[in-house]
Amino acid sequence: MIYAGVDVGGMSIKCCLATEDGQILTKGSFKTKEGLTCAEMAEQTASFVKSLAEKASLPESDIAAIGMGIPGTVDGKKGVIVYSNNIRLEHAPIVKEMKKHVSCPVFVENDANVAAFGEAVFGAAKGLSDVVLVTLGTGVGTGIVVNGKMITGKGGAGAEGGHVVIRLNGEPCTCGNRGCFEAYASATALLRQTDRMALRRPDSLLARLWAEQGRVGNVPFDAAKAGDPAGVKVIRDYVNYVATGLAGMVNIFRPDVVLIGGGISNQGDYFIKKVSRRLNRIVYGAGLNPRVKVKAAALKNDAGLLGAVALAVKGENV
Ligand SMILES: [Zn+2]
Structure with a gap:
């Protein structure tokens, strides 16, 4: 049997x-027009998946399930896109629409959740049961x-670590609040x-390169890396912000590994090691509890696709 993975983005x-x-057998993408309706998205996605199968001479009937990662709040149990700022859909019954075109089961979840799941099933956290991906x-x-x-x-509205406030009355965030980890x-x-x-x-190397x-x-x-004090300060502060947001998640979930993607x-290591050092200094029980492992995510550009495949393979058992 084979599985279809679908990674829905704002433009394609x-x-x-x-x-x-x-193992990816074949892949491709298609552009979407602005204001795409749920019915159009389902129809175009289903026919593109079928055309992929046809071109690769894989019988469509071999597709055991389809998994879809979608940006925004996705209610996987109901198969509904509750709200997506990115693709401008609200209360969109995507699974019901997909089922008009395909006979296999269709599973949907938020794209970031799916990417973490993909890393746990196929990627840098393969075989581990507790994973945080940022x-x-x-x-x-x-x-x-x-x-x-x-x-x-x-309702699929959880796991939004990017909108945990790390500084009260801080920088404005895209979500409308202030001081979020994302900001x-x-x-x-x-x-x-x-x-x-x-x-x-203005006299720094940073300003010149900028x-x-x-x-x-x-x-x-x-x-x-060149030792410019302005550059060192920007990276030191940035690493501190990343580690601070991660520390909150680690203190709640204590995962086997923290993965950094995007x-x-x-x-690479230059950044990951700095985050790891800072994180391990500020987490609860630092120096007493086992060290928190921090690694780069492995699936890179295919993270969304392989996460969706993992969702299709595991189905209701996610
Ligand atoms: Zn926010």
Whole structure:
């Protein structure tokens, strides 16, 4: 049997067909128009999955289940997209619509939860039962796996670690509140922090690289690695924000491993080690409890797809 994974984004929808152990057999994506309705999304996704199967000469009847990772609040039990700011849908019965076009079971969950689940089933946390994944990108996505199961909360509205407040009356967040973890630890936040430092220290290497290379996330890292005090300060503060948000999650869940994904994780060991050092200094029982393991997520660009495949394979047992 094979499984279909679907990763729904704001501009496009990625799909793949994969084996039970997460080997991708074929994948592709299609662009979506703005204001796509739930019925259109289901119809286009189902026909794209069928066309993938056809092109790879895989019989459509071999598809045992379809898993979908969707941004926003997703009620997996009801099969409904409750609210998605990203794809502008509310109370959308996506599973019911999909079932008009396919005969196999369809499972849906929030994309960050699905990505964490995929890492636990196929990726950097394979074989581990308790995992926290934080994705540092445009926003901060968090996924939590406890005892091998995804934490989704009532109505799918839980596991939003990115919106835990780490500073009262702090920076404004995209969610409307202030001081959220996301407002300090996203890649967007790092750019803002770099921008401010470049203005404050116009003679620094950081300011020079910022002017030469534009607003890109590697600038503060490059400046810090070169020993520039302004760059060092930006990265030290940023690492502190990331570790502070993670410490809250670690204190509640004490996972086997904390995984860091998203664009920032491409900074590799340089960044991961700093976060690990800081995190292990500030978690509850530091120095007495076992060290918290911190690693880069492994599935990279396929995290969403393979998470969706894991969801399809495990079905109702997530
Ligand atoms: Zn927020």
